[in-house]
Amino acid sequence: MTAPATGSDNARTPITTETIEACVRAAQDPQALVARNAVTRSGVDACATDRTKVVATPTVVSHKLDTWKVTSQKKSGRCWLFSSLNLLRDTARARLGIKDFEFSQNHAMFWDKFERANWFLTDIIATADQPLDGRLLQFLLADVLGDGGQWDMAVSVYLKHGVVPKQAMPETACSGNTDDMNPILRTLLRRSALELRELAAAGAGAETLAAAKDDVLAKVWRILVICLGEPPTSIEWTWRDDEGEFHRGGTLTPTQFYDTYVGIDLTQYVCLVDDPRPEHPKGRALSVDNLGNVVGGRRIRYVNTDIDVIKRLAAATIVAGEPVWFGADVTPQSDRDSGLLVSGLYDHTGLFGLDLSTSKLQRVLTGESAMNHAMLFTGVDLDDAGSPRRWRVENSWGEEPGDKGFYTMDDQWFTDYVFEVVVHVDRLPEDLRPALSEEPIHLPAWDPMGTLA
Template identity: 60%
Template sequence: MSSSSRLEPAASALTKDQLTAWRQAFLADPTAVRAQNAVTKVSIDDVALNRQRLIDTPRSMSHRLDDWEAANQGNSGRCWLFAALNLLRSDARKKLNVKNFEFSQNHAMYWDKIERANYFLEDVIALADREPDDRLLSFLLKNLLGDGGQWNMEVSIFLKHGVVPKELMPETQSSGNTSRMNTSLGTLLRKGAKQLRDAVRSGADAEQVAELKVQLLADTHRILTIHLGVPPTEFEWQWNDDERNFHRGGTFTPQQFLAEYTDIDLRDYICLVDDPRPEHPKGTTLTVAHLGNVVAGDPVLYLNTDIATIKRITAETIADGEPVWFGCDVDPQFYRQEGVWAADLFDYSGVYGVDLRTTKEDRIRYGDSEMTHAMLFTGVDLDEQGVARRWRVENSWGIEKFDKGFCTMADSWFDEYVFEVVVRRDRLPAELQAAIDASPIVLDAWDPMGALA
């Protein structure tokens, strides 16, 4: 017997004796039977809820910025764009004196989709020598043109394509229900990937390949425009403020409108992440291969930072009057009925009698947690020593849920499930500011830090 074969475990099928023993043990355990009686009648969350923790997480905040209505992304994955546009509108609403002003989220998604199609097709051309089942190419083919994104990707969109008021490119059926549109776009681009790959491998020259790519993008543009409408290139802007005063702003391009009605310099911001894996040391920058949307746009860049520093800078930013964009794993320990997060809000281990406790590092490493949602911090509750106890969050799921669309996060949940925040660079300590310009560690395209919020 070779040494390698001795290391291979023998395959073992479930036996009838094992299954019988487990069944008998379960039926003989009154705690397990009571749990079954409860969970087969009501949601596991109703059984596992830590009621005292819920009561101990009130909505009041020592610092609260929001006095506007929460937006609604509908049945789409545009949370990252909503969160960023909510940050921008927190600035614009002051200039306009309009409390519930919104930028067009449909406009932002339109440009992200077509730019991302071009980004994908460029990757396909560069990888034309690989087979479709190559790990990288198959990953890109499977994950193309989703709704999610990261901070630097929206910076690229806003700087290139600007922003417009929501009324000038309002929501459509497809902007809030993206599944059918995304399916059609995916089919087009995967078909196009084959055509481009075949063209390169058959000896087509660069000009012929470029012409084919342009035709694919023209078809992408046609589908997008049918679903989402025509984005304005120039428009007249006038409005009535909340005191009923009339203002005539003039004529703007989307880029001019962004410059005129926001003072936020998007390039002043850096994305801090909490990646607890020791092979990615704190104080180093990270990027993810093949993650982006605009060719030659802002590369995705993270600065890995300890969670205590992330929380301190976030709290200081809110206390100084500015909301904070952040990304998290939204579902664990979330009581959707009231919009509350706390690390110990549900005791699933107690209900099951099975230890489900894990660390943040292990959840990332073994695929149990990643960034799934982006929102905006609009408040923080600081104790008398200035330590954060809980956080107020603007979600983008409409005003009918939670506290008129706003949620409450216990500080314990921040530690476990918040992965990234975006803050001004000048808020960082000197050693972190210096680290921004270092060459980043390049993560694989499929790394969990490449998950799209």
């Protein structure tokens, strides 16, 4: 027996023979045939590459900070930790006299995972009265303990747990390939979420739920230690600088190591975002509900800022000698081999003979684009009038791509695909300063501005 049609079924129209014949005729023009022959042999991007864009994007910039080697996050989603630690090591390099010094990214990830497990379980208890199939619960359960993060989340980790040199907690098989570890953590936490909800439904009090949560955290700790090693409570720090001179730093906790060799007040940095949606005015503070990692840590706060102001502040920071952390949609118009981030690098409109152009607003509204990767600006090319033309980028994908791991971005790509830039609050113009203390516009947990790098 045939099921009755629903309203949505009645609105659907089938593909007819006439529709197919019209499509066949439309794809028979000479341009489409040439494109088909090329693409089926070489692939879309290879055939769509605009050579004039490649030639017009040299890697030389007028202001360049980097003299060091890039790092590699390997098969993990830790770009936000790598890029933020790369920013911090700029100061540590100078204090230690070690050009290629690295902090332990494994140490930072261990504490992020452990703190984020507590954040997740706290959210589960707080939402115990909400339906399991509701949008919020389904969102919270969708990507439990993923690798990605945001600037304020990195700050929360460093402020609470400090940093250590890489040799104090080196990489492991699981830190370099989190696909082995993350499914185990997700299984534990999703099952535990159901158990906590059952306890709450049975009338368990706050103390009982807290004890149950702590029991889960002990299991998370066990998994993390087995996969990543145990984070040191202190280190005996000695090193030899690039001139060969030996130094003895004594016994330091991770927070003491941060204070001694970094010393940057991270509470004085602010994340500027370019949210193009008109309902979120420029100059206003934004925050994303349920987004974070450290309970009691930094609240997620963005200041929605015009992209030209973001560029100006980023360029001024680089000229002053400081790299700049940023987040972007790294996928479109980018070539990993050449290390180019160039708007129009791939002429898909010309290849397919169709208008495939979209605005930043359209891409955000439809979920086509969001901040999904964090990197570090280490250079900028300014013209005679002081306007940026190109940007030099330190990535964390190893030394193979681009200029030994450094990328070159043209200024239009910055406009189109950069979403976040972090600067010191002292650089903010007066009209943006009220956003530092005002109550932010609260965005739901699933908002595009909450996408994790």
